Amino acid sequence: MTNLKLPLLGALALFVAGLSGHAQIERLSLDQMVQKTDDTLFAEIISKEVIRIDHATDGAELYFTHLTLQGTSLANGDSRTVVVTFPGGFVNETDGVWNSEAPSDDDVKVGNKVVAFYKHLDNAGGDLECNFLYASHGGLYRTVDSPAGTVVMGRGEGYAIQGNTRLSELGTAVTTLVEAAKKEAK
Secondary structure (H helix, E strand, C coil): HHHHHHHHHHHHHHHHHHHHHCCCCCCCHHHHHHHHHCCEEEEEEEEEEEEEECCCCCEEEEEEEEEEEEEEEEECEEEEEEEEEECCCCCCCCCCCCCCCCCCCCCCCCCCCEHHHHHCCCCCCCCCCCCCCHHHHHEEEEEECCEEEEEEECCCCCCCCCEEEEEEHHHHHHHHHHHHHHHHHC
């Protein structure tokens, strides 16, 4: 029996090591986040919808949450309405899936004002073409109004917005990063 346990433990250790190699969360500075995304939007969440896709190749019961955001691009000041998407969500109390990387329910309430980083994907899974909320919960930041103006709530070390930041300062930083990237591309 002891001779059998050792190879099984070794196989289990290799399996767990393989899993942990794929389950790493990407740490992003603001500069890296802006480089990897199509836009940064300061917006109000005006609607929320969860959809289910049953796909022949990717599998059944793929759930995605769509947030309709209406606001202003921090990159160029343009007003826009954009639907951003992240994996997970519930169509009703029993039909859905929880995703540990999804923003919290409190973060995605209709009426919240947020900063969202997103990137267009041709296929987020199940052939869903969408503007994907980059880094899932790491791409959405709640805001609060203060006497000093709107403040974006930071998430800590390793996130694009680490500490609480005035929206005006974040807007300036994003615009500067986008302009620098345009100049570098020329």
